[in-house]
Amino acid sequence: MLGATTLWPVIGAARTVSPVFTLEDVDLVSQWLRECLELHPECSIGEPRLPTRVLFVGSGNQDPYLYESQREIAQYTALSHCWGDPRHPPLRTTVACLSARKKSIPLHELPPTFVDSVLLTRKLGIKYL
Numbered sequence: 001m002l003g004a005t006t007l008w009p010v011i012g013a014a015r016t017v018s019p020v021f022t023l024e025d026v027d028l029v030s031q032w033l034r035e036c037l038e039l040h041p042e043c044s045i046g047e048p049r050l051p052t053r054v055l056f057v058g059s060g061n062q063d064p065y066l067y068e069s070q071r072e073i074a075q076y077t078a079l080s081h082c083w084g085d086p087r088h089p090p091l092r093t094t095v096a097c098l099s100a101r102k103k104s105i106p107l108h109e110l111p112p113t114f115v116d117s118v119l120l121t122r123k124l125g126i127k128y129l
Contacts, residue, residue, distance in 0.1 A: 023116070026123040033124065047073040054128040055105070057121045064110075064118050066093060066101040067128065076128035077121045081113050090114075 036043045050069035054076055057064045083090060090111055093101045107115055121129045 023119050050074050057118045057129050059122055063104040063106050065104050075126050077126055079117045
C-alpha cells in the first residue's frame with residue numbers, strides 16, 4: 001500500500017491532533033496554514049481565484065450570505081463533507097430563495113458542520129468559504 005508521503009510528498013506525514021478539536025484550537029490550524037504557504041512552494045503557486053459562488057462569512061454576529069464572485073483573487077476555505085441522509089436534506093439554495101440567500105443565511109439555519117466551518121473561517125481571518 002502506498003503511503004501519503006509516496007502519493008503526496010509535499011504533504012508529508014500526518015500529525016497527531018486531539019480527538020476533540022474545538023474552535024479554540026484555531027492556532028494549530030493557523031500554524032499549519034502558515035507553514036504550508038511559507039514552506040511548500042507547491043502550496044503557493046499563485047493567487048487563488050474565488051469560485052463562482054461562495055459564502056461571505058462576515059464577522060462577529062453578522063450572518064453569512066451567498067456571494068456571487070467575479071472570480072476575483074481572494075483567499076477562501078473549502079469544506080468537503082457528506083450531504084447526509086436524503087430523508088433529511090440540508091439547506092439548499094434554489095431560484096425561489098436565491099435573492100434572500102444573497103442577503104443573509106442565518107447561522108441557526110445551517111447544519112452544525114457548516115456553522116463550525118463558518119466560525120473557523122472567521123477565526124482564521126478569511127472572508128470566504
